Amino acid sequence: MDVIVLGGGLMGTASALFLARRGVRxxxxxxxxxxxxxxxxxxxxxxxxxRHLSQLPLAARSLAIWNEAERLLERDVEFRATGHLRLIFDEDGLEDMKGYAEAARPLGLTLEELTPGDLRQRFAGLGPDAIGASFSPNDGSANPRLIAPAFADAAxxxxxxxxxxxxxxxxxxSAAGFALDTGxxxxxxxxxxxxxxxxxxxIAAEFGEPVPxxxxxxxxxVTEPIAHRILPVVGVWARPHGAYLRQVERGNVxxxxxxxxxxxxxxxxxAHADPARLPEQVAAVLRMVPALxxxxxxxxxxxxEGYVADNLPVISASGTTPGLFHAFGFCGHGFQLGPGVGDAMAELIATGRCETPLEDFSITRFAA
Ligand SMILES: Cc1cc2nc3c(=O)[nH]c(=O)nc-3n(C[C@H](O)[C@H](O)[C@H](O)COP(=O)(O)OP(=O)(O)OC[C@H]3O[C@@H](n4cnc5c(N)ncnc54)[C@H](O)[C@@H]3O)c2cc1C
Structure with missing residues (x-):
């Protein structure tokens, strides 16, 4: 079987590696x-x-690959399972966290629920006026500049x-299936x-599959480098947009x-960042870490980044065209999923099925 992967971001490069490992050209x-x-x-x-609950099985598949990334890619892509701390500043946040923790547990994600006392003891200096937090010990971060070239080189x-x-x-x-005219x-x-x-x-629209x-x-x-003190990735349970931060090993936040x-x-x-929005972000960051x-x-x-109207990505076979597959529109949360998406797409293309449930991400949800 011959496959063309269109797009060399994390999804495309991870797919290329896992397809090649299955013997596909x-x-x-x-x-x-x-x-x-x-x-x-x-x-x-x-x-x-x-994360949307329907993504947790795929996220688990992906995390297993992140844990193996250095061996698989023969390179350190700075994946560090430092844990993900999520602060709570109000009752809405507390309610969201408790509801989510209960719903996520049967799907394999266990969140530690921290009181203000736990937070002060374990993460001094983070969220001093928080009323609680969740901690997910196996999550973390990696270097976005290194990951796609590492997957492409491994592929x-x-x-x-x-x-x-x-x-x-x-x-x-074309007679072969698809012919792509390129530069x-x-x-x-x-x-x-x-x-x-x-x-x-x-591209989907060209095949009669419009996606909103x-x-x-x-x-x-990013800040100037300072002494390395913040180990976990830190976020906030907030509606609609919580702030988040991490300190890289070189010291920048x-x-x-x-x-x-x-x-x-x-x-x-x-995309151009808007400097006028920076003060609001900085205020949110200082509430998380006043020492900054x-x-x-x-x-x-x-x-x-592509944001689909229902805030879920498109990961599926085409509903109109045999031989066409899609993995796009990751709505600002595809970095964690990327390795798992590549592995799942390779399985789907090579075998016609996928052990990870992907039904909620099918492009056919927009067909009506
Ligand atoms: C500022 C920012 C912060 C983010 N932070 C996080 C985060 O912390 N955690 C998280 O999980 N996710 C995060 N995300 C989302 C995550 O980065 C993306 O979901 C993910 O990288 C998407 O990967 P991709 O391969 O689908 O897309 P891309 O990396 O955009 O790759 C698509 C590629 O297709 C190529 N392409 C398009 N058209 C053509 C064409 N006609 N011919 C050839 N090539 C073409 C493009 O040039 C591009 O390189 C963030 C996104 C942004 C923008």
């Missing part, structure tokens, strides 16, 4: 540099708490052809996997959330 085509879409812009959170070692700086211009049906010639294959991120809905999706950019920033995501024009798809008061913010950025 794979060509991955990326219009820019590998990983230069939403993936490189990510905060790097490997978080399960608060190439496993036999995949990786073609970057190669925009796919048109897609036609570097025509590529043909029996199977096409659409991993085009925020641009994936345009818009492009938006979460707003991120990366943060995001707390504000509306910026609108991004799909072409060229470069005098630390300088040195850079802001954003990235172009």
């Amino acid at each position: 794979v060509t991955l085509i990326e219009r820019r540099r590998i990983g230069a879409g939403a993936t490189v812009a990510s905060f790097g959170n490997i978080r399960r708490s608060g 190439a070692r496993a036999g995949a052809q990786i073609v970057d700086q190669c925009p796919v211009q048109t897609i036609r049906h 570097k010639g025509v590529y043909e294959a029996e199977v096409l996997l659409n991993c085009a991120g925020a641009w994936g809905d345009a 999706m818009e492009s938006r950019g979460p707003q991120m920033a 990366v943060f995001g959330g707390a504000v509306e995501r910026v609108h991004v024009a799909r072409e060229p798809g470069f 008061r005098d630390v300088a913010v040195i850079r802001q950025w954003s990235g172009c």
Whole structure:
């Protein structure tokens, strides 16, 4: 079987590796540099708490791969299972956390529920006025700049052809199945996997499968480096957008959330952070870690991500076209899922079935 993977972000590169490991002939085509879409812009959170419950089996499959990433990719992608601490500042947050913890437990995610006393004892300096917190000890973070190139290099070692700086211009049906006209010639294959991120809905629409999706950019920033004191990733149980932060081993504190995501024009798809929103983010961050008061913010950025109207990704076979598969529209939470998505898509394409439930993510949910 020949497969073309369209899109060289985390989803495409992980799919390419797992397809190649199953003995499938794979060509991955990326219009820019590998990983230069939403993936490189990510905060790097490997978080399960608060995730839509239907995603937890896939998130568990993914976490198992993150735990093996260094061996699998033959490189340190800075995955660290430091734990994910989620602070609670009000009664709504407490109610959300308790309801979620109960519903997630049978699905394999156990959250430790911390009182203010536990929090002060175990995580001094984090959320001093919080009324509680949840802690998910096996979650953590990884480096978004390293992950897609690491998957692409591993896929190439496993036999995949990786073609970057190669925009796919048109897609036609051919005797082989699909023919893609690109900046570097025509590529043909029996199977096409659409991993085009925020641009994936345009490809689906070409096959008569419109998806209600818009492009938006979460707003991120980073501080100057300071002594390394914050071990877990820290978030907030808040509606609608809680802030989140983590300190990288070099000492910089990366943060995001707390504000509306910026609108991004799909072409060229470069997202710009809005400096006017920074003070609101900083206020939310200081409530989480007051000791950051005098630390300088040195850079802001954003990235172009596809948000589907029901806030769930599209991960499925096409409903209209045999041989076509989709994995796009990850709504700002695809970083954790990426390795699991690649593994699941490879299983689905190579065997026609997937042991992880994916029904809620089928593109056919929009067919009506
Ligand atoms: C600022 C930001 C912070 C985030 N933080 C987190 C987080 O902390 N945790 C989390 O779980 N998720 C997070 N996410 C979401 C996560 O990064 C994404 O869901 C994930 O990276 C999506 O991967 P992807 O491969 O689907 O998309 P992308 O990385 O965007 O890859 C799609 C690729 O397709 C290529 N492409 C598109 N059209 C064509 C074409 N015609 N020809 C060739 N190539 C094409 C694009 O160039 C692009 O490289 C964040 C996202 C952003 C933007």
